[in-house]
Amino acid sequence: MDAPTAAAKRLKEAGLRPTRFRERTLEALWATDAALSHKDLVSRLPDLDRVTIFRCIKQLRKSSLLHKVRGTDGVSRFVANRTSGSSCPGNHPHFFCLSCGALTCLEGLRLPHLELPTGFEVRGKQFLVEGICPGCAQGRATAAGPDEKETSS
Amino acid sequence: MDAPTAAAKRLKEAGLRPTRFRERTLEALWATDAALSHKDLVSRLPDLDRVTIFRCIKQLRKSSLLHKVRGTDGVSRFVANRTSGSSCPGNHPHFFCLSCGALTCLEGLRLPHLELPTGFEVRGKQFLVEGICPGCAQGRATAAGPDEKETSS
DNA sequence: GATGGTAATGCAACTGAGTTGCATTACCGC
DNA sequence: GCGGTAATGCAACTCAGTTGCATTACCATC
Numbered sequence: 214m215d216a217p218t219a220a221a222k223r224l225k226e227a228g229l230r231p232t233r234f235r236e237r238t239l240e241a242l243w244a245t246d247a248a249l250s251h252k253d254l255v256s257r258l259p260d261l262d263r264v265t266i267f268r269c270i271k272q273l274r275k276s277s278l279l280h281k282v283r284g285t286d287g288v289s290r291f292v293a294n295r296t297s298g299s300s301c302p303g304n305h306p307h308f309f310c311l312s313c314g315a316l317t318c319l320e321g322l323r324l325p326h327l328e329l330p331t332g333f334e335v336r337g338k339q340f341l342v343e344g345i346c347p348g349c350a351q352g353r354a355t356a357a358g359p360d361e362k363e364t365s366s
Numbered sequence: 367m368d369a370p371t372a373a374a375k376r377l378k379e380a381g382l383r384p385t386r387f388r389e390r391t392l393e394a395l396w397a398t399d400a401a402l403s404h405k406d407l408v409s410r411l412p413d414l415d416r417v418t419i420f421r422c423i424k425q426l427r428k429s430s431l432l433h434k435v436r437g438t439d440g441v442s443r444f445v446a447n448r449t450s451g452s453s454c455p456g457n458h459p460h461f462f463c464l465s466c467g468a469l470t471c472l473e474g475l476r477l478p479h480l481e482l483p484t485g486f487e488v489r490g491k492q493f494l495v496e497g498i499c500p501g502c503a504q505g506r507a508t509a510a511g512p513d514e515k516e517t518s519s
Numbered sequence: 520g521a522t523g524g525t526a527a528t529g530c531a532a533c534t535g536a537g538t539t540g541c542a543t544t545a546c547c548g549c
Numbered sequence: 550g551c552g553g554t555a556a557t558g559c560a561a562c563t564c565a566g567t568t569g570c571a572t573t574a575c576c577a578t579c
Contacts, residue, residue: 230546232556251536262558267537269556285492287440287565288536308486325478327493332500333461339438340480341492347485383575385527404565415529420566422527440536441565 227276234261238269239278239293248282248290248307248316282316284309285343290316307339310346312353317346380429387414391422392431392446401435401443401460401469435469437462438496443469460492463499465506470499 220239221231229235241257242249249257254266270291273279279293286309306319324338345353373392374384382388394410395402402410407419423444426432432446439462459472477491498506 230555232546234557264538264559265557272556283436283438283440285436285490287436287442289440306480308482311489319482321483322480325480327459327475327478327495329461329472329495330474330500332503333495334498334503335495336464336497337438338496339492339494341494342480342482342486342488343491344489345487347483350485350487383526385575387528417530417567418528425527 223278227273227278229272229276229278234258234265235269235273237261238266239273242279242291242293243295246317248292248318250288250290252288254291282307282318282339282341284314284316285311285341286314292318307341308346309341309343310349311343312345312349315346315348376431380426380431382425382429382431387411387418388422388426390414391419392426395432395444395446396448399470401445401471403441403443405441407444435460435471435492435494437467437469438464438494439467445471460494461499462494462496463502464496465498465502468499468501 218231218236218240220236220243223239224231224235237258238254238261241254251263251266251270254270255261255263258266270279274281274291277294279291282290282292284290304324306322306324307316308319309316319342324340327338329335371384371389371393373389373396376392377384377388390411391407391414394407404416404419404423407423408414408416411419423432427434427444430447432444435443435445437443457477459475459477460469461472462469472495477493480491482488
């Protein structure tokens with residue numbers, strides 16, 4: 214009665230022991246579109262030790278099951294790599310909402326090319342856009358809306 | 367015998383009290399092209415309290431005399447804004463050297479434009495390129511090269 | 520030049536992210 | 550079922566950054 218979870222399958226594919234804790238960590242990440250911080254994970258998995266979660270993240274990252282993004286607040290957040298094969302950790306920009314703190318992958322977009330001066334050997338790129346996400350922008354508009362001139366432009 | 371330092375002048379222009387400590391902090395930042403971490407500043411200004419340096423940085427940042435950049439290691443680094451008027455803190459990409467940890471402003475380059483999906487309200491952008499800086503790349507090349515062509519060009 | 524208010528500094532203690540060491544427990548092949 | 554190895558839990562630690570409070574320096578005013 215194993216009922217081999219999708220998470221368990223993913224873990225096995227990656228060569229990791231599919232323990233219940235790893236499955237749950239992975240599932241917690243799969244359950245959301247936003248990037249979760251370590252703190253978020255701790256609150257979603259209250260019966261797991263925080264150190265275990267750190268170590269779990271590290272393993273998953275090493276196996277390219279998730280990638281790390283840092284918000285402008287300096288806190289690392291983690292996003293599961295959906296597609297099993299292509300786990301390119303940094304091939305898309307990220308958006309950090311200054312209002313709700315959510316960090317989302319802009320997976321539809323490609324990282325723009327940058328022509329560096331000669332001598333620089335590029336290993337990776339990170340493009341972080343900060344601002345207000347659609348959800349918060351809408352919330353603000355409706356909240357401010359009633360009597361104030363609601364045309365936000 | 368004030369000998370009003372350039373740093374003191376800059377501080378006054380920005381509306382800050384030109385104390386000796388602030389002058390020295392600013393001068394330490396001016397003395398290098400790379401971005402300095404708080405730790406770097408502490409080691410360059412050993413007789414200053416670390417908290418004072420944190421507060422000094424915060425003041426200078428508020429007055430747009432420097433801008434903050436975070437390396438992929440998550441540590442904040444600070445760069446003085448040379449030009450007095452245009453203190454745009456994030457209008458150029460940064461390069462983080464994985465070998466020596468130096469973080470340099472690529473001031474000659476412009477941030478590439480990114481077309482976001484509708485609904486996102488952009489407030490700022492950060493483009494961080496990581497890799498090996500020219501200095502380290504050369505050091506490695508010479509270290510690896512048997513004959514050590516010492517022509518530094 | 521003395522004086523006083525305010526801002527700046529120094530010190531101690533704290534928070535929060537992330538790590539390390541070590542003992543214990545669970546997983547998996549046999 | 551059994552044993553080795555990997556995973557987990559706990560405690561303690563490092564390091565960046567912050568806060569509170571007492572003390573000191575700066576600057577304007579007299």
